[in-house]
Amino acid sequence: MRTGKRILAAALCCLCLLSAAQTGAAAAPAQTSGIQPFWTTISSISLSMTYSNGKVNWEGYISGNSNVTSIAATYTLEKRNSNGTYSSVDSWSVSGSATYLDSSGSKTVATGTYRLTVNVTVTASSGASETADKSLSKTFS
Numbered sequence: 001m002r003t004g005k006r007i008l009a010a011a012l013c014c015l016c017l018l019s020a021a022q023t024g025a026a027a028a029p030a031q032t033s034g035i036q037p038f039w040t041t042i043s044s045i046s047l048s049m050t051y052s053n054g055k056v057n058w059e060g061y062i063s064g065n066s067n068v069t070s071i072a073a074t075y076t077l078e079k080r081n082s083n084g085t086y087s088s089v090d091s092w093s094v095s096g097s098a099t100y101l102d103s104s105g106s107k108t109v110a111t112g113t114y115r116l117t118v119n120v121t122v123t124a125s126s127g128a129s130e131t132a133d134k135s136l137s138k139t140f141s
Contacts, residue, residue: 041065041122041130049116051140058116059104070123071101080113080137089114113139 043063050057062071072095078086094103117135124130 037132039130039132041068041124041128042120042132045118045120045132045134047116047118047134047136049114049136049138051111051138054108054110055106056109056114056140057104057106060102060116060118062101062118062120062122064099064122065124066099067124067126068099068122069125070097071095071099072121072123073101073103074119075103076117076119077107078115078117079109080115086115111140113137 041064043065044061045063046061048059056077058075058077060073060075062073064071072093074091074093076091077089079089080086089109090107092105094101115135115137117133119131119133121129121131
């Protein structure tokens, strides 16, 4: 009789462990392709860089929600040094009174690794503002 209780207790323990393992697996969140920022006023920030004829060509696009009244952006172009640090090559600011801001430009530079960074401030009709940064690094040879 004592052996029967041990077998029953062991079977119940196994059943509980299996049930808990399945519940944990079912409750696990779905995997995403990457970490996504949580913005309340900014819809998206995208950057691109290409290299042609000795120039880095860049483009930035910032989109706000429908309640956005202005967007201001400061761009910085930096070149990577041999020791891994970055040095500023150029910096410029743009702004607009719309729900999006599209800007582009180019800079004559030597080949190498460059980083384009944008610091964005988006202001809503309520007066609330939100800031965000985004960077893009590329190597041109």
